[in-house]
Amino acid sequence: MPTNAITWLEQNRDAHFAELFELLRIPSISTDPERATDVRACAEWVARRLAGAGVPQVELIETSRHPVVYGTWHAAPGKPTLLVYGHYDVQPVDPLDLWLSDPFEPTVRDGKIFARGVSDMKTNLLTIIQGVQAAAVAAGGAPPVNLTFFFEGEEEIGSPSAEETLAGHFDQFRADLALSGDGGQTSPAQPRLTVAYKGITGLQIDLTTGSTDLHSGGYGAVVPNAAQAIAQLAASFHDADGCVLVEGFYDDVIDLTSQDREEIRAAAQSDESLLAEAGVFATWGEPGYTAAERRGARPTLDINGIWSGFLGAGSKTVTPCEAHLKVTARLVANQDNTKIAELIRQHAVKHAPPGTRVSFGESEHGSSPYMATRGFTGETVATRVLSEIYGKAPQIVRAGGSVPILSHFRTILGIDTVTIGFGLPGSQAHAPNEWYLETQFDLARTVYARFFDAF
Amino acid sequence: MPTNAITWLEQNRDAHFAELFELLRIPSISTDPERATDVRACAEWVARRLAGAGVPQVELIETSRHPVVYGTWHAAPGKPTLLVYGHYDVQPVDPLDLWLSDPFEPTVRDGKIFARGVSDMKTNLLTIIQGVQAAAVAAGGAPPVNLTFFFEGEEEIGSPSAEETLAGHFDQFRADLALSGDGGQTSPAQPRLTVAYKGITGLQIDLTTGSTDLHSGGYGAVVPNAAQAIAQLAASFHDADGCVLVEGFYDDVIDLTSQDREEIRAAAQSDESLLAEAGVFATWGEPGYTAAERRGARPTLDINGIWSGFLGAGSKTVTPCEAHLKVTARLVANQDNTKIAELIRQHAVKHAPPGTRVSFGESEHGSSPYMATRGFTGETVATRVLSEIYGKAPQIVRAGGSVPILSHFRTILGIDTVTIGFGLPGSQAHAPNEWYLETQFDLARTVYARFFDAF
Numbered sequence: 001m002p003t004n005a006i007t008w009l010e011q012n013r014d015a016h017f018a019e020l021f022e023l024l025r026i027p028s029i030s031t032d033p034e035r036a037t038d039v040r041a042c043a044e045w046v047a048r049r050l051a052g053a054g055v056p057q058v059e060l061i062e063t064s065r066h067p068v069v070y071g072t073w074h075a076a077p078g079k080p081t082l083l084v085y086g087h088y089d090v091q092p093v094d095p096l097d098l099w100l101s102d103p104f105e106p107t108v109r110d111g112k113i114f115a116r117g118v119s120d121m122k123t124n125l126l127t128i129i130q131g132v133q134a135a136a137v138a139a140g141g142a143p144p145v146n147l148t149f150f151f152e153g154e155e156e157i158g159s160p161s162a163e164e165t166l167a168g169h170f171d172q173f174r175a176d177l178a179l180s181g182d183g184g185q186t187s188p189a190q191p192r193l194t195v196a197y198k199g200i201t202g203l204q205i206d207l208t209t210g211s212t213d214l215h216s217g218g219y220g221a222v223v224p225n226a227a228q229a230i231a232q233l234a235a236s237f238h239d240a241d242g243c244v245l246v247e248g249f250y251d252d253v254i255d256l257t258s259q260d261r262e263e264i265r266a267a268a269q270s271d272e273s274l275l276a277e278a279g280v281f282a283t284w285g286e287p288g289y290t291a292a293e294r295r296g297a298r299p300t301l302d303i304n305g306i307w308s309g310f311l312g313a314g315s316k317t318v319t320p321c322e323a324h325l326k327v328t329a330r331l332v333a334n335q336d337n338t339k340i341a342e343l344i345r346q347h348a349v350k351h352a353p354p355g356t357r358v359s360f361g362e363s364e365h366g367s368s369p370y371m372a373t374r375g376f377t378g379e380t381v382a383t384r385v386l387s388e389i390y391g392k393a394p395q396i397v398r399a400g401g402s403v404p405i406l407s408h409f410r411t412i413l414g415i416d417t418v419t420i421g422f423g424l425p426g427s428q429a430h431a432p433n434e435w436y437l438e439t440q441f442d443l444a445r446t447v448y449a450r451f452f453d454a455f
Numbered sequence: 456m457p458t459n460a461i462t463w464l465e466q467n468r469d470a471h472f473a474e475l476f477e478l479l480r481i482p483s484i485s486t487d488p489e490r491a492t493d494v495r496a497c498a499e500w501v502a503r504r505l506a507g508a509g510v511p512q513v514e515l516i517e518t519s520r521h522p523v524v525y526g527t528w529h530a531a532p533g534k535p536t537l538l539v540y541g542h543y544d545v546q547p548v549d550p551l552d553l554w555l556s557d558p559f560e561p562t563v564r565d566g567k568i569f570a571r572g573v574s575d576m577k578t579n580l581l582t583i584i585q586g587v588q589a590a591a592v593a594a595g596g597a598p599p600v601n602l603t604f605f606f607e608g609e610e611e612i613g614s615p616s617a618e619e620t621l622a623g624h625f626d627q628f629r630a631d632l633a634l635s636g637d638g639g640q641t642s643p644a645q646p647r648l649t650v651a652y653k654g655i656t657g658l659q660i661d662l663t664t665g666s667t668d669l670h671s672g673g674y675g676a677v678v679p680n681a682a683q684a685i686a687q688l689a690a691s692f693h694d695a696d697g698c699v700l701v702e703g704f705y706d707d708v709i710d711l712t713s714q715d716r717e718e719i720r721a722a723a724q725s726d727e728s729l730l731a732e733a734g735v736f737a738t739w740g741e742p743g744y745t746a747a748e749r750r751g752a753r754p755t756l757d758i759n760g761i762w763s764g765f766l767g768a769g770s771k772t773v774t775p776c777e778a779h780l781k782v783t784a785r786l787v788a789n790q791d792n793t794k795i796a797e798l799i800r801q802h803a804v805k806h807a808p809p810g811t812r813v814s815f816g817e818s819e820h821g822s823s824p825y826m827a828t829r830g831f832t833g834e835t836v837a838t839r840v841l842s843e844i845y846g847k848a849p850q851i852v853r854a855g856g857s858v859p860i861l862s863h864f865r866t867i868l869g870i871d872t873v874t875i876g877f878g879l880p881g882s883q884a885h886a887p888n889e890w891y892l893e894t895q896f897d898l899a900r901t902v903y904a905r906f907f908d909a910f
Contacts, residue, residue, distance in 0.1 A: 202770050211734035220757040221740050222750050227761045238683065281810050284679040319759075326764065328671060330675060
């Protein structure tokens, strides 16, 4: 990147940092209806800042909840169009009394900025805009890549409007590839590229044995017990080793190649580190795969909740007549979330113990798995830029979590996404005292600027 | 019974019925601390009534909660001493809005008296006293059997003071046999003698996998899931047919003889009747035994509650770190509740899935099974009296429920108990609109009077 851009970033360091505090002060909690005005104010702030960076066309696209900040800066004929994704909304702040400082009054302690949304993902969002501006400075006018911006205000509530917005404005969002700033790094010295996110599907299984709870003295020996039945059903989903027993569950999973496994191994956390981080007594999971392979590249079926009968203090000699089970499955590339949900329903019907009836409630979760087309332009450019800046190649990681927007970009726009972000492990993204390392702020501006400059 | 006693009962019918209403109006809810004064007022009412029947020695024995009404009428030298048991406390009345009339203002509708405690067991208690008085009239002075009364005010809270009171006043309560009025009949035309009650033991199993709930995206594939683990553990207690798999669980159970089975069959409810009464889709239980055999003569292990993870509406992708299971076992003659509790703990430790830790909380339930010595005086006399009055022999029944006081009488006083009561199936004993058939009131006075007279 030319010296003038680096100098420009250095000269504007304090101003850019002050801007970050302005943005962090806006309580853009998307799930809270009482914060709708603040969420909109945040969208307007981001739109102004985007225009201030030189983006010629900026507007808000309305949705049924919170607006999308849309912008285009198409001044690089013959170059690809990059869809830049981020979200300006944040998680709620409860429990407020656990915060050491006001979540919406950013405070620096020990080199960390503390504020709600600082890690997820207002700092990444703002430094992307600052990076765009730096890249324009470097190029002496406009960035050397065509940019389209999609900054949503509903990521923390599951991006309910994203699909409709993308499909309804297909021509405006048409692009060659996407950059998402909604991610993190392994450590300040170790860059990371996440190439896969899992899909997800879920449902609630409701089981009944009859019309009323009964006294266990009179009936425990003679009628089915819903608590026992739900336990049997819940236990039927895995074998003793941890393999999922739902028929057909693994059918569409693509086997890992030795190259895949080597790549995953290279970025893998040690079991000791995993145990300490998770606070558990032991690791667990499908045999034949390492923890990193299971986390990123093998589907899972997770019991998220189970309940039946008497849950209070003391005891109550009840034979319960109803029971409930919440299940989600995390899916990998080539699996279909709708198909897997149906297989789970079929399993539940088949394995419900005699004398019980099951019915199903839908979960709000449902999205396809996402796996980047390996070696696409975004990966290539990001790998080159990150390798130059860090002096080492990024780790290639498959995430256990789900980022539904990436599968929407794939299915609606037909494009791949490269994710570059600067939050760090343990940054309390959805918890009290969310933080972001101040030095990562400087790094982020540079990396994004050089990424845009590299096209 | 001599005519003079029958005439006396007839002449006093209205007065006795009015007394019942007086007793029913006292809200002696033992579990409610705000009703402690009412509970004591009820004890005093019963003591006065007992003295009014001619019982020469009546007093209240204090406990840490509610007093025992104690009395003796020992005027039959050479005759056995009968310990007469009942309780004057009642269940709470919630939900009050489901009552069609005030629970403490007895109301007769369609031949039924509606009031809290009318079936469980104030009517039986009062008619016992009226029966004692009638037997004294018949004998021209005092009943032809020595009577000791133990009317407690804590039955509905598990008789917490009974053991200490009996042991602490051993000489006062020493008797040859006991009569309990805390029972019911199969139908107005069909008397019943319950010769066995199950013992009970229970515990709560708490399972953990680590120190914190985790995000299922990050950790579901790599760490144990407490909800899944508790389901596996809960499911490990029974085989697919319903046999209990706790090692040693059945070791001390005495096999049923063909005579036992015939006796149980003779009093058995049909499966159709059971299904309708319980409101279930199917019967269930240990193979090789009828429902009546399982209910009365085979031990069971019951899951009374299970919970882990997210129990709210919608979904939360959590990998839970803790889970809970409430278990009780109902035990039959010759089984030991302390031993079975230990076997259940051992089973839980052995079958807790890898990567989990279990600990135990005690249940407030724990009592020995009770099985009458068949053919003891109480059974013989009751069978003779009931057969004469009803024109048919009483059904011999083994109950699925537990009546801890009977095992206390056995272990502390060394005596057997015959239970005679007049509540009917469906009498809503612990529910709104508790009722007692008015014609049973007349029957009860006669049966008790003749029982005392028969010694």
